[in-house]
Amino acid sequence: MRYLKLKSLAKINLGLDVLGRRENGYHDVRMVMQTIYLYDDVTLRRTEEPGIRIQTNLFYLPVNENNIAYKAAKLLIDEFDIQDGVSITLDKHIPVAAGLAGGSSNAAAVLFGMNKMFALGLSEQELMDRGVKLGADVPYCLMRGTVLAEGIGEELTRLPQMPNCYVLIAKPPISVSTKMVYEKLDSGEITDHPDIDGILQGLSEQSLEKVAASMGNVLERVTIGEYPVIEEIKNVMKAHGALNAMMSGSGPTVFGLFRDRRMAREAQKAIRDRELAKQVYITNIHNARRK
Ligand SMILES: C[C@@](CO)(OP(=O)(O)O)[C@H](O)COP(=O)(O)OP(=O)(O)OC[C@H]1O[C@@H](n2ccc(N)nc2=O)[C@H](O)[C@@H]1O
Numbered sequence: 001m002r003y004l005k006l007k008s009l010a011k012i013n014l015g016l017d018v019l020g021r022r023e024n025g026y027h028d029v030r031m032v033m034q035t036i037y038l039y040d041d042v043t044l045r046r047t048e049e050p051g052i053r054i055q056t057n058l059f060y061l062p063v064n065e066n067n068i069a070y071k072a073a074k075l076l077i078d079e080f081d082i083q084d085g086v087s088i089t090l091d092k093h094i095p096v097a098a099g100l101a102g103g104s105s106n107a108a109a110v111l112f113g114m115n116k117m118f119a120l121g122l123s124e125q126e127l128m129d130r131g132v133k134l135g136a137d138v139p140y141c142l143m144r145g146t147v148l149a150e151g152i153g154e155e156l157t158r159l160p161q162m163p164n165c166y167v168l169i170a171k172p173p174i175s176v177s178t179k180m181v182y183e184k185l186d187s188g189e190i191t192d193h194p195d196i197d198g199i200l201q202g203l204s205e206q207s208l209e210k211v212a213a214s215m216g217n218v219l220e221r222v223t224i225g226e227y228p229v230i231e232e233i234k235n236v237m238k239a240h241g242a243l244n245a246m247m248s249g250s251g252p253t254v255f256g257l258f259r260d261r262r263m264a265r266e267a268q269k270a271i272r273d274r275e276l277a278k279q280v281y282i283t284n285i286h287n288a289r290r291k
């Protein structure tokens, strides 16, 4: 196989709680993750010339070893002493530094694709063990679907599928560093733990309303404290009929869950008209397994 085209899907966090901090600075989390149908196109080409080459439509992304897709390819090339090269094209649509795991998902796509392309024979678990070295969310991006993530995000338990709905995504024009958000969280005591168990119960009852009502993200107060526009976007979504709206991951992207597509469109228009965000997309929950 010389050519492989993959969809690299984004995630949202339906719930995000932080339980403690480890010696190495990483945090123990309890999160409910969900894949959405918003994706980057990742194309892999096997080349006779050795080495890793990256092309991308976003001029500001690194195309060297600082790109997480490059790191993923290098990890497998080194471990398996692969002699051929690989050319990786990242056609990015997932907003960058947004809390949607765009980079982690690209790394997962490269691990998954190279395992096939070079017939490495690694199981999903073996890919995930390598993925966590690149980023805490990479194992989840390999697994996809509705998942409880614990540990630093790499201890994964599959959950009943999230009931389908429209997901409105709005990324205000701010870039947030995940590292900074976790560090700032440490400066205060966490008293407002989200109801992760409520989300789990909602999923087992297949109640979209219960899931939506139980959503919560402990990182919101750090990021919203600096960027109140996040709260404004949440309010616009709720005023236009979202079952609930919340920041994803470390932010700044806000997502709203809607039963009604027309309401999602109206919320999208209101966010654009008020110039709260330019990157505003309507998408869906995505539960299909990888092929
Ligand atoms: C917050 C979350 C929620 O899903 O997502 P994003 O906002 O990045 O999408 C994740 O926990 C982010 O995962 P990911 O972005 O893969 O993290 P990494 O690259 O491994 O780490 C970036 C930085 O975040 C901090 N970090 C990350 C994960 C974790 N459990 N505890 C941490 O403290 C560390 O300071 C680390 O240096």
Ligand SMILES: Nc1ncnc2c1ncn2[C@@H]1O[C@H](COP(=O)(O)OP(=O)(O)O)[C@@H](O)[C@H]1O
Pocket (backbone or CB within 6 Å): 061, 062, 066, 067, 068, 069, 090, 095, 096, 097, 098, 099, 100, 101, 102, 103, 104, 106, 178, 249, 250, 251
């Ligand atoms: N393939 C990639 N896609 C996106 N960002 C990347 C990639 N490789 C490296 N980066 C860097 O990683 C940082 C975080 O990107 P991203 O994964 O989009 O954020 P998040 O985890 O918040 O969704 C960006 O600032 C970007 O410069």
